[in-house]
Amino acid sequence: DFVSRDKVDVAERDYKTALAQVNQIKETIKYKETQMSYATITAPISGVIASVSTQEGETVAAGLNAPTFVNIIDLSRLQVDAYVDETDIGKIKPGLEATFTVDSFPEKDFKGRVTAVYPKATIQDNVVYYITIISIENPEGKLKPDMTANVIINLKKHENVLTVPNRAIKRERGKRVVYVLENGRPVQKVIKTGWKDSNYTEIIEGLKEGDRVIIEETM
Structure with a gap:
């Protein structure tokens, strides 16, 4: 059997058309997959969600000025912001050990270490304080953000003395x-x-x- 040249040309055109449609569909699928990937937000740290400021169905645009819509806290590593009087701040330096208690667990002593002292003063009730950052570990997850702490910074350690x-x-x-x-x-x-x-x-x-x-x- 012989096929006319016209039928061959038609078949080739149909094939190319179908191939173009397939490629277009592939590009559409790729675009949709890319768009769907934007719907998944990966947190930069491990932790728990502390607050959500957006509602279901609300559109959040990516960009430098995008609002914060989820706050995540790593409860295993927290810090204490201790207010140190100006008369004592000269004795404080990074590396000093600290102990503190919180009202929720008054019988338990937690430990930390001074990591930084803010150079800008904070004034409360006409008293000058400097915020001292104490890094702490919280593996048991007992400590929570915004708890009130009573802090003792160990300036010097003497053992077996009278x-x-x-x-x-x-x-x-x-x-x-x-x-x-x-x-x-x-x-x-x-x-x-x-x-x-x-x-x-x-x-x-x-x-x-x-x-x-x-x-x-x-x-």
Whole structure:
């Protein structure tokens, strides 16, 4: 059997037309897949969604000025913004260890480390503070954002030292002294002091372990 040239030409045109339609459909599918990929938003960090500011069906345009519509928080790694008085800020530097408590878990001490001190001051009730950033780890997820923390920054660590309450120390005739109970009577002891915090003072000389120091309330 023979096929006329006209029929061959028609078949070739039909094939090319069908091939063009297939390619067009492929391009359309590719375009649709690209558009669908924009509907999936991948978070830059692992965490939990803290808030959503958009509604279902709302259009969100991509761009530099696009609004924030989802806040994600990594609860395993948080930070404490501690307000440090200007009289103490000179002692604070990155790397210092810190401990803190929160009202939700008053019996538990959490640990952290100073990572930065903001150079710009914050004034509250006419008192100058500097915000000190303390990085913390929260593997158990107990801590939550915006909790109130009571922070102690460890400026210096002394172990196995002799200390007495600050209120037990007096200054008499230019010397620091304490009174200890010996044979039922108070006896003055001249002391040499070392490191001091808000509650206790290190005793370098003048006392020994076991001395019964008299504090002001019992004098």
